[in-house]
Amino acid sequence: MKKTLKGSRKVRVIPGFGLTMGITVTMLSTLIIIPLASVLLYSLRLSPKEFFELISEPNVVSAFATSIFCALIAAFINSVFGLMLAWVLVRYDFFGKRILDGLIELPFALPTAVAGITLSKMYSNTGFPGGFLSGIGLDVSYTHIGIVVALVFVGIPFTVRSVQPVLETLDSQYEEAAYILGASRRRTFFKVVFPELFPSLLTGFSLALARGIGEYGSVIYISGNSAKNGTQVVSYVIMQKLERLDYSSATAIALVMLIISFVLMFAINIIQIRRSRRVNAV
């Protein structure tokens, strides 16, 4: 006790700092960091030229384009519906609201492979609503639209659950003030409510995007994985390389993926730090 009072600037009254720090760092290193570092280590053995050759193979480039493009569209769709669902769940009362609220987490609870085979079956020519949609000329399974559908499925909880808590704590005073001062309801929403929700919506968007770019299980059945149609996603290509024991290529692609997800995580962190600063400043 005496030692801590003398030795450190801050007094640590609660016990267990050393112990919890030791356990946390050890487990984090052995289970997460060291395995990921092995990927990095292995890819560093490649010369830059080899590395760029491997990641600029046509089917790899096409897979990156497909994954990023479809994930962007899905994240955008999820932001629109996520905002709407959060609004409906927070601001309105109606029969079955609790069930609706409980269902939002379904994509977290349902294994991705199960979601994958079901969506693929539903949106194929013989399924419902796939049969109907292909009747009006819209093929979903085995196209990019199918990939987007799967990514909307897995991503929807991220946007709803990012926006919902912020909307719940949002003071309706400002809205009332804006309304009394004569702003229309649309104007009130876009000028008063939306700016408050925007950071959380952006967080939800980024989370859904990160999930979408790396998604595997729910996508690989509905996408058809055709190199010719460009419906292979990055995770599928990595898996394919692994099965062919082409480890150099698999690690090179994985490294690019890791960089993308770190950038996204960094962005999410910045958004959240900024938001907490703003909240604390008020």
Next chain:
Amino acid sequence: MDYSDKKQIFSRKITKYILITVSVLFIAIMLVLPLVSVIINSLKEGIAFYFKSLSTNYVTSALGVTVMATLISVGVNTFFGIVASWLLTRFEFRGKNTLSTLIDIPFSISPVIAGLAFIMTFGRLGWASPVIDWINSTFGTDIQIVFALPGVVLATIFVTFPFISREVVPVLNSVGHDEEEAAALMGAKGFKIFRKVTFPHIKWALLYGIILCTARALGEFGAVNALSKTRGQTFTLPLEIDALYMSGSADSITASFAVSSLLVIIAIIVLVARNIVEHRAKKDN
């Protein structure tokens, strides 16, 4: 004025009903329809076929592997989650934000990369491979990690790693640490403080985290897919579903939906349990 007020209220109501209808339709088509579709597809060949496809050796073995991997990873991650949340909420230190970001890594990377990471560590080309060979030759053991059960367990732990701390940290932050400080100053030892002071605050969040962790561990596919190659030995339920679905015959596709229906039932139980826990937690506060 009166007229325009009425018009305002009317248009408000219209907006409300449109938004609710679109939301309900969205959830019904995107989320509920797939569940119904699994059940319908699984019963296509009748109830006898349904139970027959659930009782093959492959499925029972996969169920065993899945349950084992889930139990171990929930255990490991619960321990880690509690320790890490204690560290992240009870102390101030340099690098705290970095540490908490690192813990969240598994959330944002592709599960396939998690599988690859273990292959590159323990597989033939991995730097840890000679170490394992040495252990095996010195102690006469036959430890295998990649393409064996330990790999499946490690992959499952990896993807569910942040689940518990994610739920517990916010609760501990909002509770603050005055109570623990008081207990410590009055002479209580670490574990006693945790048991008597901290645990009652976090029990619902912990349970919620465990539920989410269980759901994810049961359903993990990508990471395990990279690390498990032997059907009937190291396959988990999602891998068995994949194998049945990909074999392509109408019967085996129906069988794969039958196995899927087990996981759908578990998913529904998870959702209900989650709701109950959340409700209880709100009541307690």
